[in-house]
Amino acid sequence: MLLPQTKEREYRFKLALRMGLPIFALIVAFISHTLITNYTTLEPSFYIEAIFLLVFTVYFIFYLIYNGFNVKITDDVTKTFAREYLFKYLKSEIKKKKHYTLILISIDNLGDINNLYGIKNGDKVLKKVARWIADYLKNEGIEGFPIGHFRGGDFLVGLDGNKEDYKTVLDLMCLKSVEFKVGDIEVKISGGITDINYSKNLDYLLENLLEIQEGNRLSKENTKEDNIDPNELESMVIGAIKNSKLLISSQDVIGKNERFKECFVKLKANNGKYIFPKTFIKIINKFGLGVEYDLMVFEHIVSLCGNEGKVAINIFPTTLRNEKFLSKVKELMKDKKNLGIIFVLYEMEYFSHTNRYNTIIHSLKEYNISVGIDRIGSIHTSFLYLRELDIDFIRFDTYYSRYEKMEKSKNILDGFNKMAHDKNIKTWIKNIEEKDGYNLVNELGIDFIQGRYISEIDKFYEK
Numbered sequence: 162m163l164l165p166q167t168k169e170r171e172y173r174f175k176l177a178l179r180m181g182l183p184i185f186a187l188i189v190a191f192i193s194h195t196l197i198t199n200y201t202t203l204e205p206s207f208y209i210e211a212i213f214l215l216v217f218t219v220y221f222i223f224y225l226i227y228n229g230f231n232v233k234i235t236d237d238v239t240k241t242f243a244r245e246y247l248f249k250y251l252k253s254e255i256k257k258k259k260h261y262t263l264i265l266i267s268i269d270n271l272g273d274i275n276n277l278y279g280i281k282n283g284d285k286v287l288k289k290v291a292r293w294i295a296d297y298l299k300n301e302g303i304e305g306f307p308i309g310h311f312r313g314g315d316f317l318v319g320l321d322g323n324k325e326d327y328k329t330v331l332d333l334m335c336l337k338s339v340e341f342k343v344g345d346i347e348v349k350i351s352g353g354i355t356d357i358n359y360s361k362n363l364d365y366l367l368e369n370l371l372e373i374q375e376g377n378r379l380s381k382e383n384t385k386e387d388n389i390d391p392n393e394l395e396s397m398v399i400g401a402i403k404n405s406k407l408l409i410s411s412q413d414v415i416g417k418n419e420r421f422k423e424c425f426v427k428l429k430a431n432n433g434k435y436i437f438p439k440t441f442i443k444i445i446n447k448f449g450l451g452v453e454y455d456l457m458v459f460e461h462i463v464s465l466c467g468n469e470g471k472v473a474i475n476i477f478p479t480t481l482r483n484e485k486f487l488s489k490v491k492e493l494m495k496d497k498k499n500l501g502i503i504f505v506l507y508e509m510e511y512f513s514h515t516n517r518y519n520t521i522i523h524s525l526k527e528y529n530i531s532v533g534i535d536r537i538g539s540i541h542t543s544f545l546y547l548r549e550l551d552i553d554f555i556r557f558d559t560y561y562s563r564y565e566k567m568e569k570s571k572n573i574l575d576g577f578n579k580m581a582h583d584k585n586i587k588t589w590i591k592n593i594e595e596k597d598g599y600n601l602v603n604e605l606g607i608d609f610i611q612g613r614y615i616s617e618i619d620k621f622y623e624k
Contacts, residue, residue, distance in 0.1 A: 234246045236309070236310040238287050238288060238310070239287050239288050239291040239310045239316075240291065241291045241295075241308045241309050241310050241316065242307055242308065242310070243310065244309060244310060244311060244312070246309070247307060247311075247317060248363060250307055250319070251263070251307070251317070251319050251363055252363050254307075254319055255357055255361055255363060255366075258321065258357070260321065260322050260356065260357070261319065261320070261321060261356060261357045262319070262320045262321075262323060262324045262326070262327055262354065262355070262356040262357075263317060263318070263319055263320075263354070263355055263366055263367075263370060264317070264318040264320065264327065264331055264352060264353070264354050265315060265316070265317060265352060265353045265354075265370040265371070265373075265374055266290070266294055266315070266316045266318065266334075266350060266351075266352050267314055267315045267350065267352065267353075267374055268286065268287070268290055268313075268314030268315075268348060268350060269349040269350065269351055270347075270348065270349045271283060271286065271287070271313060271314030272313075272314075274286055274346055274348070278346055282346060285343060286343045286346060286348055287310070287314065289343045290314075290316070290341075290343075290348065290350065291308065291310070291316060294308060294316060294318065294334075295308055297334055297337070298318070298330070301330055303320065303327075303330070306318055306319060306320050307319045311367075317367075323356050323358065324354045324355060324358075327354060328354055331352045331354050334350075334352065335350060335351060335352050338350035351374060352374070353370045353371075353373035353374040354370075354373070355369045355370050355373065360391055362391065365391040368443070369391075394436075394444065395444050395447075395448075397430040397431070397432075397436060398428060398440075398441045398444045398445070399444075399448065400431060401428035401429055401430060401436065401441075402428065402445075402450055402453060405457055405461070405624060406431075406624055407426055407427065407428050407429055407457075407458070407461070407622075407623075407624060408426070408427045408428075408429055408435060408620070408623045409424050409425070409426055409458070409461065409462065409620075409622040409623070410424070410425045410426075410427075410618050410619060410620055410621055411424050411425070411472075411618070411619055411621040412611060412616055412617070412618045412619070413611070413615070413616035414473065414589065414591075414609050414611040415609065415610055415611070415615055415616065416587075416608050416609045416610075417608070419471075419609075421470070421471035421472060421473060421501065421503065422470070422471070422472050422473065423472070423473040423474075423505075423611065424458075424462055424472055424473065424474055425438075425475075425618070426458055428441050429623070429624070445477075451477040451479055451480050452477075452479075452480050452483045452485060454477075455474075455476045455477060455480040455486060456480075456486055456489055458474060458476075459474060459476075459489075459490060459493070460489075461622065461624075462474060462502075463493050463494070463497065463500065465622050466500055467500070468496075468497050468498070468499050468500055469499040470499075470500060470501070471500070471501035471502070471503070472500075472501070472502055472503070473502075473503035473504075473505050473533065474503070474504060474505065475505045475506075475535075476505070476506065477506075478506045478508040478512065481504060481506065481521060481532070482512070482517070482518070482521065487521065487524070487525075490525070490528070491524075491525075491528055494528040494529065494530065495528065497528075497529070498529070499529075500529065501529045501530075501531065502529065502530045503531045503532070503533050503553070503554060504525075504530065504531070504532050504533070505533045505534075505535050505554075505556065506532065506534055506535065506546075507535040507536050507543075508542050508546075509540060509542060510542065511541070511542045511545055515546075515549045515550060518550055519550055519551050522550065522551055522552065523551065531552075531553035531554060532550075532552045532553055532554070533552060533553060533554030533556055533589065534546045534547060534550070534552055534555050534556070536556070536557075536558040537556065537557050537577055538558045538560070538561060538570075538573055538574070538577055539558035540558075543555070543558075547577075547581065547584075552586060553586060553587060554587050554588075554589050554609075555577070555581050555586055555587075555588055555589065556588075556589040556590065556591060557588070557589070557590045557591075557607075559591065559592050561573075561574060561590065562590060562591065562592035562594070562598065562612070563594075563598065564597040564598040564601065567601050567602070568601065571601075571605065574605055574607070575605055578605060578606060582606075587608040587609060588607045588608045588609070589607070589608060589609040589610075589611065590602055590607050590609070590610060590611070591611040591612055592611070592612050593610055593612030593613075593614050593615070594612055594613050594614055595614060596614065598612075598614070599612075599614050599615065
């Protein structure tokens with residue numbers, strides 16, 4: 162249900178009239194009734210007051226009409242519903258409907274389109290895709306649906322009924338979109354679907370859609386945890402952190418002259434089920450529990466390791482920049498002269514205050530704590546941190562871990578390896594599962610190797 166601008170103006174005008182005319186009619190009825198029943202005893206001042214009241218009412222109606230045009234109903238670029246209005250509409254529909262489905266349609270390469278062809282062409286693609294979605298659904302006999310611009314290249318469609326009624330339609334739509342172009346611009350489109358059987362909370366439905374979409378893009382099957390009620394799942398995660406319920410596993414990381422362990426964490430719910438990082442990290446971020454979680458894990462590992470060995474731990478980059486965390490870490494490590502810790506960081510958004518970052522990194526070295534950056538060769542932040550931070554390790558993205566990818570990207574790996582060694586930074590690759598990959602890693606001179614080919618994952622601790 163695309164809402165053209167002409168209809169939008171008409172809608173706003175009618176909305177303002179519907180709000181103002183009853184008031185105007187009430188005032189006219191009141192004045193008329195007073196004139197008819199009391200005209201012989203009315204003071205002259207009444208007529209003046211009545212005129213002022215009528216003038217004020219007319220002004221109020223025009224104010225409502227004018228103000229109505231400030232209500233943003235449609236998105237300027239796509240001419241679909243604007244997000245704020247769409248959310249309000251969907252919440253209303255979800256509340257009153259017994260069965261309701263949400264479909265997310267995404268332009269996966271919108272960022273590339275904007276970079277290669279410019280923002281104007283990106284806007285043109287958005288508008289064309291919105292129209293294409295609407296036309297496709299109408300051709301399938303689906304009428305009266307809201308469609309809105311959710312964010313970036315994402316569109317939301319609301320449909321009456323369960324997702325089973327529309328799953329085939331979505332699958333066929335995504336198949337048909339394979340050859341979709343706007344002029345010479347190739348457009349990559351994907352979709353996800355959910356319904357209110359999952360939750361009647363719009364925020365949870367949107368989170369679920371984004372998870373499904375990401376899972377589809379990575380061609381991974383969603384875990385069974387996706388079917389847990391969101392409120393229950395959040396309570397399980399928060400409870401596990403508060404009560405320090407967790408399972409820590411470890412795997413050896415082996416170099417030519419040194420070896421250490423990397424630790425992996427799963428949270429443990431009261432019912433004994435494990436909650437995986439893919440699920441609990443988004444909840445930790447949502448409730449701002451990153452520092453509390455990282456501190457809990459750190460305290461356990463330091464306690465378990467005693468005063469010797471070397472262990473790598475994944476932590477949130479924001480945690481490393483938190484004064485409370487740093488103070489506690491230094492307190493716990495001041496007497497652990499023979500225990501080495503590696504904090505492994507992965508950050509999508511570049512933190513530009515690198516001088517502060519470097520100050521923190523240097524302050525940790527005296528406590529035998531090193532810092533490594535994950536996913537080199539995948540996201541630009543990792544490369545920028547390699548260039549600008551005084552880190553100790555870089556770890557290659559798992560894209561390069563399969564032998565075929567590694568062989569194809571030898572020059573890239575070799576280049577990053579040399580850059581790191583020139584800065585006296587050690588290199589590290591994980592998920593090595595086969596002999597050919599292991600041999601190629603050694604040939605490239607990467608310092609540390611991790612994976613099932615050389616070491617299995619073992620239980621380290623459970624509470």
